[in-house]
Amino acid sequence: MTSQQSPKAIKELRLPISRVKTIMKSSPQVEAISQDCLFLVAKATELFVHYLSVEGYQKSNRASSLEYKHLAEVVQTTDTLEFLREIMPRKITVRQFKEMMSEKNSDSSSDSDSDSQSDSESNSESDEKVENGNSSDSTHESHDKKNGNDSSDDSSDSDSDEEAKT
Secondary structure (H helix, E strand, O other), X not given: OOOOOOHHHHHOOOOOHHHHHHHHHOOOOOOOOOHHHHHHHHHHXXXXXXXXXXXXXXXXXXXXXXXXXXXXXXXXXXXXXXXXXOOOOOOOOHHHHHHHHHHHHHHHHHHXXXXXXXXXXXXXXXXXXXXXXXXXXXXXXXXHHHOOOOHHHHHHHHHHHHHHHO
């Protein structure tokens, strides 16, 4: 933007003030908005969009049209735009996504191998508890049998119900 613009051009806005005000009021911290503040935020937004589009145009090697990928490249490569990196990521193809996921899964499978080893160790410990009679399941079964609720009878009843339906 040149510094020799007329004062009238500086005061002109391209963004609708009512929309900018609505967006600003959507924040729970904002209670009242002065006209000066509203104008400054609208003008700053216009200047920011202009800067981003000019930079994107330059990144596109002056292509005939400006695309999302050009703007995303500007955001990803400019340190001052770091706050937008999660909002405007680079576009990737489905193939690239699948490759990333397969790499992630292969990395996690090596982690899960160590997890499965620790799981098998914990399972062997729980097997020892069942053999010693310290399992909570065996305690519940013996308590149910004392009350006349045999859980093995319930499973056989459900099996006979299923056979009757078929």
